[in-house]
Amino acid sequence: xxxxxxxxxxxxxxxxxxxxxxxxxxxxxxxxxxxxxxxxxxxxxxxxxxxxxxxxxxxxxxxxxxxxxxxxxxxxxxxxxxxxxxxxxxxxxxxxxxxxxxxxxxxxxxxxxxxxxxxxxxxxxxxxxxxxxxxxxxxxxxxxxxxxxxxxxxxxxxxxxxxxxxxxxxxxxxxxxxxxxxxxxxxxxxxxxxxxxxxxxxxxxxxxxxxxxxxxxxxxxxxxxxxxxxxxxxxxxxxxxxxxxxxxxxxxxxxxxxxxxxxxxxxxxxxxxxxxxxxxxxxxxxxxxxxxxxxxxxxxxxxxxxxxxxxxxxxxxxxxxxxxxxxxxxxxxxxxxxxxxxxxxxxxxxxxxxxxxxxxxxxxxxxxxxxxxxxxxxxxx
Numbered sequence: 017x018x019x020x021x022x023x024x025x026x027x028x029x030x031x032x033x034x035x036x037x038x039x040x041x042x043x044x045x046x047x048x049x050x051x052x053x054x055x056x057x058x059x060x061x062x063x064x065x066x067x068x069x070x071x072x073x074x075x076x077x078x079x080x081x082x083x084x085x086x087x088x089x090x091x092x093x094x095x096x097x098x099x100x101x102x103x104x105x106x107x108x109x110x111x112x113x114x115x116x117x118x119x120x121x122x123x124x125x126x127x128x129x130x131x132x133x134x135x136x137x138x139x140x141x142x143x144x145x146x147x148x149x150x151x152x153x154x155x156x157x158x159x160x161x162x163x164x165x166x167x168x169x170x171x172x173x174x175x176x177x178x179x180x181x182x183x184x185x186x187x188x189x190x191x192x193x194x195x196x197x198x199x200x201x202x203x204x205x206x207x208x209x210x211x212x213x214x215x216x217x218x219x220x221x222x223x224x225x226x227x228x229x230x231x232x233x234x235x236x237x238x239x240x241x242x243x244x245x246x247x248x249x250x251x252x253x254x255x256x257x258x259x260x261x262x263x264x265x266x267x268x269x270x271x272x273x274x275x276x277x278x279x280x281x282x283x284x285x286x287x288x289x290x291x292x293x294x295x296x297x298x299x300x301x302x303x304x305x306x307x308x309x310x311x312x313x314x315x316x317x318x319x320x321x322x323x324x325x326x327x328x329x330x331x332x333x334x335x336x337x338x339x340x341x342x343x344x345x346x347x348x349x350x351x352x353x354x355x356x357x358x359x360x361x362x363x364x365x366x367x368x369x370x371x372x373x374x375x376x377x378x379x380x381x382x383x384x385x386x387x388x389x390x391x392x393x394x395x396x397x
Contacts, residue, residue: 044214045058054220054222056222063327072128072129079118079122082117082341085346086111089108090108096354103164106160107161110161114345116149126139140209149197152193152196152197152238158247159242159243159247169258207219211327212331216331219232219314221318233318243303251300306336306340
């Protein structure tokens with residue numbers, strides 16, 4: 017079938033009638049737009065209309081959940097005095113990245129319900145630009161959140177961020193992110209092209225040229241390997257630090273012949289290292305699960321067997337990247353007791369139950385192994 021379609025595509029390119037090309041290829045693509053689309057996708061049969069419609073419905077759900085979740089985070093964290101801290105500036109930035117990712121969803125939904133490349137080249141460029149900006153921005157923000165928590169827990173006296181320092185870091189994040197969205201949009205280096213069912217767009221990882229392959233390799237390192245390495249390193253250091261601190265406390269308690277050095281241990285049902293490990297694993301797993309499939313897909317497209325990349329296969333990693341934007345508000349914000357308390361206060365109909373005791377337990381420690389009393393407040397990731 018694929019070889020037959022490849023022959024049909026070659027024959028279609030020689031035709032002068034746009035309607036003939038659309039008929040031969042089976043895709044909803046006018047002749048004027050064919051040069052924007054990698055030939056790789058056009059040798060596959062067009063997906064059934066029901067698949068387009070199903071994906072459109074799924075993206076409507078993701079868009080709604082993402083706008084509501086991230087909108088609440090932006091509203092609460094930006095207007096609540098108790099939440100206006102330097103560390104929470106990163107949470108707001110992450111929510112902003114995820115929120116603007118939702119802004120490109122209407123393009124995908126419109127294309128899906130029109131079964132193809134309905135909004136053409138302009139829509140594709142907007143989709144690719146917003147996707148790159150929000151995706152890479154969110155990855156780097158996650159990495160800086162990991163750094164902030166590591167610095168606060170490992171060096172609470174000097175590692176705590178000021179608002180000025182946090183603002184500078186956010187400028188660094190966006191300064192780092194913008195080139196990877198701007199260069200393909202203006203086709204300075206690589207370009208944004210349709211992928212999969214031709215309803216979404218990303219950077220061109222299929223064209224086999226030196227410049228294009230170099231771009232795939234560089235963006236893989238800069239947008240995936242670097243933030244992923246930072247996240248894993250800093251969270252592993254947090255776990256290592258807390259476990260070492262807990263061991264020191266247990267050893268000190270043995271020497272003093274007491275059960276524990278904690279004055280409020282009855283309020284904590286789990287050890288600190290387990291809490292930190294759970295959050296660290298969740299954060300790392302979320303990033304890995306959502307972006308690794310797409311990173312692998314890009315590497316296969318640039319350097320591997322492109323026949324593995326069918327339109328249906330490529331839509332799965334694309335869907336995972338969008339879905340994580342819905343999960344981030346729950347991982348980073350709904351696990352924050354002060355945020356839940358604000359929601360409880362402002363939106364009582366949500367029936368959220370949160371008290372001040374659990375809020376006190378959730379605060380990051382301001383002192384560590386320097387004194388036994390340093391552990392009266394449990395650090396959280």
